[in-house]
Amino acid sequence: MAKPTYFYGIHAIDALLEYRPLDGLSLFVQQGRETDSHVQAIMAQARDNGISIQPTQKDKLTQLCGSPQHQGVVLNARPLGFADEGLLDTLAGREDCLLLVLDQITDAHNFGACLRTAVAMGVDAVICPKHHAASLTPTVAKVSVGAAEMMPIVSVTNLARTLTKIKNAGVFVFGTALNADAKPLHTADLTGKIAIIMGSEGEGMRRLTTESCDELVYIPMSGNEHGNLQSLNVSVATGMALYEINRQRTLAAGQA
Incomplete structure (x- = not known):
């Protein structure tokens, strides 16, 4: 099985949770961003799909995903796969x-x-x-x-x-x-x-x-x-x- 990876960014995570929610494992949310409406919507999706939510420091999020452009959310999930050639x-x-x-x-x-x-x-x-x-x-x-x-x-x-x-x-x-x-x-x-x-x-x-x-x-x-x-x-x-x-x-x- 492919090693889980860390996806980041509001739109990317929102789409992942919409199209393949069962691949989500853990959601890391920047402390202080919980009141943001976009972040709240992602947290609601995570809860609906049984994905754990962990408040996390901003620097830790950057470390997890390797980018400061995470917009306050990082999702540990299974990698995206290619479509079948058929x-x-x-x-x-x-x-x-x-x-x-x-x-x-x-x-x-x-x-x-x-x-x-x-x-x-x-x-x-x-x-x-x-x-x-x-x-x-x-x-x-x-x-x-x-x-x-x-x-x-x-x-x-x-x-x-x-x-x-x-x-x-x-x-x-x-x-x-x-x-x-x-x-x-x-x-x-x-x-x-x-x-x-x-x-x-x-x-x-x-x-x-x-x-x-x-x-x-x-x-x-x-x-x-x-x-x-x-x-x-x-x-x-x-x-x-x-x-x-x-x-x-x-x-x-x-x-x-």
Whole structure:
């Protein structure tokens, strides 16, 4: 059994207690924060699920979770697990399936921010490789403000093989890249069953991942005359790409 870990932050803990309350073990609450309405709500959830509550000094909370950004609450709980890969078969059968693929996103803050945007923009699942990718750590949970608990995250051994599998199920795969073969994102048809791949900031998508794409797109940027601006932060780029996808799909639904 996986070793319990310490989750922190009001939104992350609130989501954990909502979606998997049986995984909570002990709640540590900063002394003096018991009157905060958000903290009170979390304490009520903990009591309802038989989770012990322990008043704790602020410094001790920081020590437990390894961060001063705990907002007065730390929850000792079982780690968050990845979704079963078989879920992709079900999702790929939907007419309007939307998958976000994160290729070699290793920074926990970027990963968490991408998950937060994915939930907001209606993504059905996030796919990432098992290696060279951020794990589902408490930091990811905190940055995602609870989205890590809401969004199915599928970790796959062979990303190229997984992309081939979903393509065979009718999912059109877009890859983001800054090269001559890519077209502006807004000119692509982003409706229907699609997956969009975001690569790492430094190297972008790997070669096999790029070769698995049906079409390459890029986010047009003005301002290059002011400097050699080559790429955006991956979480920012993900937000921009998913917004355009959401915009097109909302417009298409309104015209149907």
